[in-house]
Amino acid sequence: MIANWLARLGRALGEGMPRGLLLSRGTVLRALAIAAVGLGPFIYLGTLHREPxxxxxxxxxxxxxxxxxxxxxxxxxxxxxxxxxxxxxxxxIAVETPLARLAVMKELDRSSGVVRPIELDELAIPGNSRLSLRPGARQITLVGLKQAIEPGATIPVTFVFSRAGRVTTQVQVENRGQPEHADHS
Known part of the structure; x- marks a missing residue:
């Protein structure tokens, strides 16, 4: 699919243009292919992270x-x-990690004009739905980190649900400069 798109774009750019503006269709295609590989992760941000x-x-x-x-x-x-x-x-009903002394579920209340974190005992996830934690809204705060955390690392976390039980996974630590994903907002 991408190869066809690149070929069509290369043909479109190469046709009808003076030879001095483009070195060759092959050069254009190679440049577009390199750009597509480099931008690939960002192109698919809207569809990334759909599967659990x-x-x-x-x-x-x-x-x-x-x-x-x-x-x-x-x-x-x-x-x-x-x-x-x-x-x-x-x-x-709970979040556990060996990398912190405590994990607290929070919601940020803005009703008074001042942002105030409110600790939550639980987060309800209705049937046939999705609940997203996001910056500025809801989050889980790891309190008392036992070691430093750097971008590129992972944090082992177990989410404890009242019905489903314990679900263990790795939290990806991203760089601050990375673009937002569709499921982050």
Whole structure:
């Protein structure tokens, strides 16, 4: 599919243009192919992270992620989306990781004009729906990191649900400069 698109684009760019503007169709195709390979991960951002990376019973964890670095002892937010493929509501009741002393579910309240984090005992995931944690809305905060975290690392996390039980996965630590994914917003 991409090869056909690149071939069509190369033909379109090469036809009717003075020879001095383009070295050759082959050069254009090679340049476009290199650009497509480099941009490939960003082109597919809208369709990336559709499948759960971990699943148990009706609950799937889709694209668990975090962003940036943190030092040992600090707090660190993580995010994920949860899909409930069943008909019955399930609840995220706990989050565990060996890399932090504690994990706290939070929602940011803006109703008073001042952003105030509110600790949550659980997160409800209705049947046949998806719940996404996002910056500025809901997050899981790792409190008392036991080691530094750097972009490119992974954080082992177990999400504990009232019905589905324990779902363990790895949270990807992304660079701060990476573009937002469709499921981050």
């Amino acid at each position: 990376v971990a699943k148990r019973a009706d609950i799937g964890v889709v694209h668990p992620w975090s962003r940036g670095a943190a030092r040992a002892g600090e707090q660190y937010p993580i995010y994920a989306s949860f899909e409930n493929g069943g008909r019955v509501l399930d609840r995220l």
